[in-house]
Amino acid sequence: MLSKDIRNHFPILDQEINGHPLVYLDSAATSQKPIQVIEALDRYYRLDNSNVHRGVHTLGNRATDGYEGAREKVRKFINAKSTQEIIFMRGTTTALNTVAQGYGRANVAEGDEIVITHMEHHSNIIPWQQLAKETGAVLKYIDLEEDGTLSLEKVRETITNRTKIVSIMYVSNVLGTMNPIKEITKIAHEHGAIMCVDAAQAAPHLKLDVQKLDCDFLAFSGHKMCGPTGIGVLYGKKDLLNAMEPVEFGGEMIDFVGLYESTWKELPWKFEGGTPIIAGAIGLGAAIDFLEEIGLDAIEQHEHELAGYAMEKMSEIDGLTIYGPTDPGKRAGLVTFNLNDVHPHDVATVLDMNGIAVRAGHHCAQPLMKWLECSATARASFYLYNTTDDVDRLVEGLRTTKEYFNDVY
C-alpha cells in the first residue's frame, strides 16, 4: 500500500460534503489533481504563456520548450520510439475518432471487418459504427466470458483475414477487466490487421510500453491520470502516421499554403491543427512527473490491494452483487456493483449524503449494460490517493443505504 500522505498532495480532498469528510471514489470518471499539476498550470499562465512554434521572443521559446518538453515526457511514459509518434489531442475520444477517420477511411473497404468487444466504452464503439456505415465494412464484436473477461479462443474465432482494424480497451471502466492486449495484437497482426488500444483506464494505473505491446495506435486522456481536462494523447507507429492524411486542417499544421494546394508539416505537427493545447500538455507533463515519482508499478499494486480489500468487505454485505472478474489480481482498481433492488441512483444519493462520491448509471457502455442484463450499476473506483479507510467508509455507507431502504420500504 502507498503512504496515506499522498492524499495531502490533493487539496480538493480536504473538504466536507454534506457534513462528512469527502471520500472520492469516482476517479475512473476523472481523477483529482495534485498541487504539482495545479501549480504547473498556474506558473505557465503567470510566467510563460505565449503561442508556440512561431515567435522569436523569449516567452514564445519558453512556451514551445514547455509544450515539446511535455511531448518527450509522454514518449518516455509509454516508451515510444520517437516524439514524432506522440500527438496531443483533446482526449481519448478525439484520438480514436482520428484513427477511425484518418486511418480507417483510407484502409477499410466494403466487406472488410472491424473488430471490437462487448465491453467497450461508447468512445470505442461509435467511431467504428460510423466508419462501418461509411465504408460498408462489417463491425464485429468479440463475445465475453461469463466473468467479463476475453478469451483468446474467441479473439481467434472473431478476427479473420478480412479484418482490417481491431480496437479494444486495455482496462474496462465497468468490469475492471485487464485485457491481454499484447496477445490480441499478435493475433491481429497475423491476419494483417492493425491494433488500436483504448488505454483511457490503463494509462493512469499501470506501466504502458507501446513497443512491448507492439500495438499500432494507442489513445488516452490526461484528466484520468492527475492531469487537466482537454488534453489527451494519440500514439501511432511512425510509418502508419506518415501514410495518414490529417483529419483537421488549418494553421499550425501546414508547411506551404498555395491558393489551391497545400502541404503539411512533418510528424507530429501535421495532426495538430490550430493553436495546440499548450497549458494542458504542460499540466499533463507535470502529472507524469508526479506519477513517475511514486512509480506506476507501486500505483498498480496499491489499486489491486484496494480492489481486493473492497471486494472482500463488500461481498460480506447481503444482497450486494459485484460485476466482473472475481480474482482481484485480474482486475483494476474499481468495483461495479448493485445493492439488492435499490436502484444505483438511489444508492449514489444516499452515499453522497454521507460524503461518498460514486458513479451511477450506464458508464457510457450501454452494450455492456445489455450484456450484464441491467439498465444501470453503481461503481466505486480507486486511485493512488484512496485508502482502506475510504473503503471502510464506503462499506459503512452501503450498510446505511441498505438499512435506510429497508426501513422505508
Place this chain on the structure above:
Amino acid sequence: MSTNKLDQLYRSVIMDHYKNPKNKGILEGGNVTIDMNNPTCGDVIHLTMNVEGDIVKDAKFEGEGCSISMASASMMTQMIKGKTTEEATKLAQTFSDMMLGKDLDESIDLDDLEALSGVAQFPARIKCATLSWKAMEKGISGESQ
C-alpha cells in the same frame, strides 16, 4: 447522516408508488405511444395512453429506473386519467415549476405529487422525476410515434 434531507427526498408516499406502482404495463388499444429515455443515466419509459377527443381516458407505463423516476411515472399516470389534455399539460407545467423550486398555483390539487417536492433540493435527480411527465407532454402534443 443527513437523514432529514434524505427523508425529504424519499417520502413514504414515493416509496409506496415505487414498490407498488399504479398503472404498470402496456395499454392494449392505446392510441398514443411514447418512448423516452434519459441518456445520461439510462432511465427508460414506455408510455401508452388512450386519448379520446380531448380526454385522457387511460394511461399505463413500463420502464426501468430509480425510485424517483418510477414513482413519478406511477403518480403521473394516476393523476392524468380522466383529465382533459389541457389540464394534464397544465399539471405537467406545475410539476416542472415545483422541480425548479418556483411558487406554485395553489388552485391546483397536487395530491400525492406534493411528496416529490423534496427532489428540487437534489439537482442531479430532477431529470429522474420529470422523465415520465415529458413523455406525457410529448404524447399529448401529438408527437406520438
